[in-house]
Amino acid sequence: MLKEQNVKLGICPIGWTNDDMPELGSANTFEQCVSEMALAGYTGTEVGNKYPRDTKQLRKALELRNMEIASAWFSAFLTTEPYEKTEAAFLEHRDFLYEMGAEVIVVSEQGQSIQKENVPLFEAKPIFTEEEWTALADGLNRLGKRAREKDMDIVFHHHMGTGVQTTAEVNRLMEMTDEKLVSLLYDTGHLYLSGEDPVEVLKTHLPRIKHVHLKDVREDVARQVKVERSTFLEGVRKGMFTVPGNGSIDFLPIFDTLASSEYRGWLLVEAEQDPALANPLEYALIARNYIREKAGV
Numbered sequence: 001m002l003k004e005q006n007v008k009l010g011i012c013p014i015g016w017t018n019d020d021m022p023e024l025g026s027a028n029t030f031e032q033c034v035s036e037m038a039l040a041g042y043t044g045t046e047v048g049n050k051y052p053r054d055t056k057q058l059r060k061a062l063e064l065r066n067m068e069i070a071s072a073w074f075s076a077f078l079t080t081e082p083y084e085k086t087e088a089a090f091l092e093h094r095d096f097l098y099e100m101g102a103e104v105i106v107v108s109e110q111g112q113s114i115q116k117e118n119v120p121l122f123e124a125k126p127i128f129t130e131e132e133w134t135a136l137a138d139g140l141n142r143l144g145k146r147a148r149e150k151d152m153d154i155v156f157h158h159h160m161g162t163g164v165q166t167t168a169e170v171n172r173l174m175e176m177t178d179e180k181l182v183s184l185l186y187d188t189g190h191l192y193l194s195g196e197d198p199v200e201v202l203k204t205h206l207p208r209i210k211h212v213h214l215k216d217v218r219e220d221v222a223r224q225v226k227v228e229r230s231t232f233l234e235g236v237r238k239g240m241f242t243v244p245g246n247g248s249i250d251f252l253p254i255f256d257t258l259a260s261s262e263y264r265g266w267l268l269v270e271a272e273q274d275p276a277l278a279n280p281l282e283y284a285l286i287a288r289n290y291i292r293e294k295a296g297v
């Protein structure tokens with residue numbers, strides 16, 4: 001069982017509003033989103049497209065609900081654009097998160113990503129060349145250094161449809177980057193959907209994991225996405241992702257492994273699906289109850 005003093009429990013806004021498809025949940029307001037998160041028993045969140053960018057305003061809204069910012073997504077383009085361009089955007093993002101009190105910065109390499117492209121998710125992921133791997137690893141080390149200036153860490157988000165998706169790719173990235181500068185975000189749903197063993201990846205990289213996304217997968221829908229050659233975003237609309245306790249992943253060995261480790265940090269429920277089909281508060285509660293039952297927090 002996990003210990004309450006070791007982990008904080010949060011939920012991402014993507015179940016209420018989706019940054020990649022703003023039409024999903026467009027009627028859901030920021031206030032509704034954070035109020036329902038708090039009501040369901042969470043104390044942290046990442047940042048969604050409806051959140052105020054003014055740090056004072058955002059802090060006040062969160063404090064009223066006993067909530068805090070755990071982190072926020074950052075898209076890097078280290079394999080396709082000059083490093084300086086990614087760094088300039090990163091510094092703005094870093095400073096915003098620093099002001100909000102976050103300790104980690106989620107970084108995903110979106111160079112050549114098919115996340116938003118009209119191509120089959122299971123057939124068209126990019127494979128990086130040697131040069132691209134080097135550009136990615138060097139760039140991440142440099143971003144990691146910039147994060148350390150503020151006593152923050154970057155946590156790399158492996159992701160379906162990107163060049164860092166599989167176990168082998170995660171392993172390679174971890175080998176090529178400096179452990180003091182680049183940490184890992186562990187996202188259960190992306191590993192499972194890719195056909196990896198999430199427990200193996202967790203055990204291999206535990207000391208470098210500094211942020212966790214708890215995402216579940218509906219296996220039957222994932223199969224349909226493969227057969228129908230759907231895109232990533234079509235898959236999301238069809239419901240391939242859901243909250244822990246509602247899909248096919250057995251989270252017990254994952255929670256047990258985290259419990260017997262040194263892991264200290266956030267566990268964030270993250271389940272993008274159509275809020276018109278999956279009521280966000282209802283699903284936030286399903287996950288909250290499941291985590292209490294299986295992880296003891």
Ligand SMILES: O=C1C[C@@H](O)[C@H](O)[C@@H](O)C1=O
Nearest residue numbers: 019073157187213270272
């Ligand atoms: O952390 C995440 C952020 C989303 O924008 C992304 O598409 C989702 O799948 C995810 O894991």
Ligand SMILES: [Co+2]
Nearest residue numbers: 157187213270
């Ligand atoms: Co994630």
